[in-house]
Amino acid sequence: MSSLAPALGQIAVLVIALAVAVPFLGRYLAHTYTSQRHLAVERASYRLLRVDPDADQHWKTYATSVLGFSLVGLLGLYALGRLQEHLPLSLGYAALPADGAWNTAVSFVTNTNWQWYSGESTVGHLFQMSGLTVQNFVSAAVGMAVAAAFARGLARSMQDGRVGNFWSDLVRGTVRVLLPIAAGSALVLVACGAIQNLVGNRTVGTQVITGGPVASQEAIKQLGTNGGGFYNVNSAHPFENPTPFTDIVQIFLMLVIPFAMAWAFGLIVKDRRQGIAVVSVMALLLGVAISLLTWAEMAGIGLAPAAAGGAMEGKEVRFGTAASALFAAATTGTSTGAVNSMHDSLTAPGGGVAMFGMMLGEIAPGGVGSGLYGMLMLAIVTVFLCGLMVGRTPEYLGKKIGQREIVLVALYVLATPVLVLTGIAVAITAQDGLAGLQESGPHGLSEALYAVTSAANNNGSAFGGLTSGTPFWDTLLGLLMLLGRFLPIVFVLALAGRFASQQHLPPSAGTLPTHKPLFVALLSGVALVVVGLTYVPVLALGPIAESLS
Amino acid sequence: MLDIYALFRHSLAGLRVLVAMTLLLGVGYPLLVTGVAQVAFPWQADGSLVTATGARTTDTGEAVGSAIVGQAGDDPALFHNRPSAAGDGYDLLSTYGSNLGPNNPDLVAAIEERRAAIAEREDVDPAAVPPDALTASASGIDPDISPAYAALQVPRVAAANGLSEDEVRDLVAENTSGRTWGVLGEPRVNVLLLNIAIRGLAGS
Incomplete structure (x- = not known):
């Protein structure tokens, strides 16, 4: 059972670590995505792979590359899954069924997991390390690349639709950022007890002890906001997340790049304050989610927690309620979806906050990229709304938000809710869904709402009571993940x-400053209102009804 | 709008990049981490195995379990772990939390049943049984129990092993970890290591 002072203390540790790391990593990310120079090893591989890293791609070309x-x-990944029984290091496990292989392939390519x-x-070791681990890296690098392209689009003028080079963004994000941090973190995890070997299942005493290259996958699973555990119980498993220290490391890893990308954004558009404003909104919303979740879990709301004297069902003793709540808020505020407690057993308000974090579109601080x-899409909605109020053509960072622009933003904002709400309607009207x-x-x-929300927002966490390995759920969730990832990207x-x-417009007297506390408040409000209006009806039937019952 | 020929061309480039990435990230990276881990932290990398005396080992033949994984056990002379939803209990091949919802009537009933059973087993007031004793963990293989649940079991274990309660309490304290840096996580008692220590003291 947790008490309040240490609960606040571990949040303070996290905040300090992030405050130190984010500006540093943000600067490094900005350099990575704007530098004209290739590393020697990068240049050699571009030549070998016959891709041109210097072509400044039109957005359509960039999107086609993605x-x-x-x-x-x-x-x-689909092929690896279907052929598993013929692959080495497969521990004798059979090929994945067609619907399962489809679901998993989509899931890891879309950064959902x-x-x-x-x-x-x-699944055997080879599928995990050569299939899943690889997509953990590159799907994260794709998200970062798209975000970098968007930041460059805002920073440029009169470039005829050109936003940069996908191949160089992809390779740099992987080689310069993700790989070194993941390798270092993996070794930290091993030192604390996460396992890292290539052996199969071994009988030890009365138990079977599992093996596998766990730490190497674990590090990138968190760093790339992927979230797909090596084992079923994910970061609750002692071999994945053995101690409270590794737990805070894992939470740090999933938050650091999303915050640092926002910092880098400010540097790329050559106005650091813009990045700081975005970081502030992210931190504010995440802070609210952490507070509410921590309160709900420590108070132990609900019949079962009341009967037991605390909300410890589905939680580990080494983490208790506070560290479990912190992890749950971070994993749903980002698009990670790793869990160190079973979210199905969270208190009703706690589970509701986790769901709301995903429904926000995972912007607090969201997935990597x-x-x-x-x-930034919501920031544009905010300047647009404010522009309507004062009757001026809205602009963001010197870019006019005209009709064509706001249509694209509206499509972006509507895409995921349409997927979630269509998905839940299909799921609860179909026999196979129920x-x-x-x-x-x-x-x-x-349970059903959490699943479709998690899939369409590319989160990947679940209310685990749902049995999703059926053709119906595999297919439905696969479609939601695929559309929920690539429609918004386009x-x-x-x-x-x-x-x-x-062209860049110079700011005028009527320009809404987008780096001041007023804008931070407006943007936070818009995020909450847009999501609130979209999802309140269905939330009322699920977690809210539960909380009140 | 989508140009199929262009997509095909970019997919071919993508395939070449994917193959290179797979060699780097799917073979090179995990093998490198495995290599370094096996040299620098061989005990941890192989699962933190311990022998019947609690000594570290990487030999599965002489190991009795992993220091960081809980085990099923109902030996009346030893400390008990938490309830587990992993297979038949503490099964690493099917790690699982119950995933029962916070208002689930079956879960409430199970908690009441466990409370009565533990109170009878330990001969204590049912209200004294702490939450972790009544609930299934997230992993189903939780290695720890709370200090409160350990304290509850001290009299029974002491009596069964012919030890004084103070001796057993000392062993509990030795196998208790506090919060890291005073703030991270929760105080906890490692059940396997504690039971090894109990057996050691009782046998000596």
Whole structure:
């Protein structure tokens, strides 16, 4: 059971660590995505792979590269899954079924990492490290690349729709940023007890002890806001997350790049204050989520926590309620979806906050890259609304928000809610959908709602009572993940292209300053109102009804 | 709008990049981390195995378990772990939390049942049983119990092993970890290491 002072203390540790790391990493990220120079090893590999890293791509070309690369990633992962029984290091596990392989391939390519399967009894080491780990890196690098392209679009003028080079963004994000941090973090995790070997299942005493290259996957799982655990219980497993120290390291890893991307954004548009404003909104919303979740779990709201004297169902003793709540807020505020407690057993308000974090579109601070572009879309909505109020053509960072621009933003903002709400409607009207639910009544709806929200927002965490490894759920969630990832990316890149073509307008007396506390408050309000209006009806039937019952 | 020929061309470039990335990230990276880990932290990397005397080992033949994984056990002379939803209990091949919702009537009933059973087993007031004893963990293989649950079991374990309660309490204290830096996580008692220490003292 947790008490308040240490609960606040561990939040303070996290805040200090982030405050030190974010400006530093932000500067490094900005340099990575704007530098004209290639590393020698990068240049050699571009030549070998016959890709041109210096072509300044039109947004359509950039988007085609994103889609082409993701398509082969999807096909490759599907093939690895279907052929598993013929691969080495597969521990004798069978090939994945067609629907399961589709679901997993989409899931990891879209940075979602929804898992219908249980790692320790379904997939072998080769699939984990050469299939899943690779997508953990590159799907994260794709998100960062798109965000970088969008920031460049805002920073440029009269560039005829050109937003940069996808291949160089992809390679740099992977080689210069993700790989070194992941390798270092993996070794820290091993030192504390996370396992890292290539052996299979071994009998030790009366138990079977599992093996695997766990720490190497764990590090990038958190750093790339992926979230797909090596084992079924994810970061609750002592071999993935052995101590309270590794736990705070994992929380730090999932938050650091999303915040640093926002910092880098300010540097790329050559106005540091703009980045700081975005970081502030992210921190504010995340702070609210952490407070509410920590309160709900420590207070232990609900019949079962009351009966037990505390909300410890589905939680580990070493983490207790406070560190579990902190992890849950971070994993749903980002697009990670790793869990160190079972979210299905969270208190009703706690589970509701987790769901709301995802519904916000994961902007607080969001996935690596996707959090930044999601927040910037809402920033544009905010200047647009404010422009309407004072009757002026709205602009953001010197770019006019005209009709074409706001249509793209509206498409972006609507895409995910349409997917979530269509998804939940299909899920709860189909017999095959209802068959997967463990609970009945409002909590049953919450299970289904959590699943479609998690999929369409590319989070990947679950109310685990849902049995999702059926053709119905695998197919539905696969479609939601795929559309929920790539529709928004195309809209973001299209908008980046339009901004890159525009001229920079000098700020005038009527320009709404977008770096002041007023804007931070307005943007936070817009985020909450847009999401609130969209989801309140369905939340009322699920977690809110549960909380009041 | 989408140019299929262009997509095909970019996919081919994507395929070349993916193959290179797979070699780097899917083979090179995990093998490098494995290599370094096996040299620098061989005990941890292989699962923190311990022998019957609590000594570190990487030999599965002489190990009795992992120091960081809980084990099923109902030996009346030893400390008990938490309830587990992993397979038949503490099964690493099917790690699982119950995932029962916060208002689930079956969960409430299970908690009441466990409270009564533990109170009878330890001969204490049912109200004294702490939450972690009544609830299934997230992993189903939680290695720890709360200091409160350990304290509750001290009299039974002491009596069963012919030890004084103070001796057992000392062993509990030795196997208790506090919060890291005073703030991270929760105080906890490692059950496997504690039971090894109990057996050691009782046998000597």
